[in-house]
Amino acid sequence: MLSSRFTLLTFGLLLAVLTHQIPAADEGEGWVVLFNGKDLTGWSATEGVEWKVADGTIVTPPKRSHLFTDQEFTNFHFKAEVMTTPGSNSGIFFHSQPFEGWPTVGHETQINNTHKDPVKTGSIYFIVKLYEAAAKDNEWWTHEVIVKGQNIVIKVNGKVIVDYTEPEGVTSTHRLGKGKFALQAHDPESVVMYRNIRVKPLP
Numbered sequence: 001m002l003s004s005r006f007t008l009l010t011f012g013l014l015l016a017v018l019t020h021q022i023p024a025a026d027e028g029e030g031w032v033v034l035f036n037g038k039d040l041t042g043w044s045a046t047e048g049v050e051w052k053v054a055d056g057t058i059v060t061p062p063k064r065s066h067l068f069t070d071q072e073f074t075n076f077h078f079k080a081e082v083m084t085t086p087g088s089n090s091g092i093f094f095h096s097q098p099f100e101g102w103p104t105v106g107h108e109t110q111i112n113n114t115h116k117d118p119v120k121t122g123s124i125y126f127i128v129k130l131y132e133a134a135a136k137d138n139e140w141w142t143h144e145v146i147v148k149g150q151n152i153v154i155k156v157n158g159k160v161i162v163d164y165t166e167p168e169g170v171t172s173t174h175r176l177g178k179g180k181f182a183l184q185a186h187d188p189e190s191v192v193m194y195r196n197i198r199v200k201p202l203p
Helices: 002-018
Strands: 044-045 052-055 057-061 065-069 076-083 090-097 107-109 141-148 152-154 159-165 182-187 191-202
Touching: 044 141, 052 090, 090 141, 107 141, 182 191
Parallel strands: none
Antiparallel strands: 044 065, 052 057, 057 191, 065 182, 076 141, 076 191, 090 107, 090 182, 141 152, 152 159
């Protein structure tokens, strides 16, 4: 299993090198770069797992863990470029908090094109389930999350695939509020890469 993961990782990193980009600086004012492309300054991992940066990308480690931002946000426009290898599963959490295990606070937008979990890329896990992937493995795509008040919009490559308004009175821990972003390392066979991670705080 380690050899197959190594092959996938090598292939994915080769693609990352060939298509490497510098975090965008021309999208207008107000954008905050969350990942500097060099190290994990501003991020903290759970469960004692070491995350690594390779060729300007964050690569998920071969063990369950979540990599949280130090900063918290309420209303925002979040963007990241993502690439999965075949059979991989990950997620981007928002309004969440560090937890040893699967985070129970906030929401997760799913990152999964071909993993056996039927809930696919762009879904808001537990809330809005999509069963067809909006992206492809081995290709970079732009994943966006926009939160304004009780509304959540998920975009993949600029296309709106989820537009959800959370009803008042939700008592579940999976609800909007305020919190951190987190990237998920789901399992040993999942290799997912993230780059150009930025956020624009909104009123």
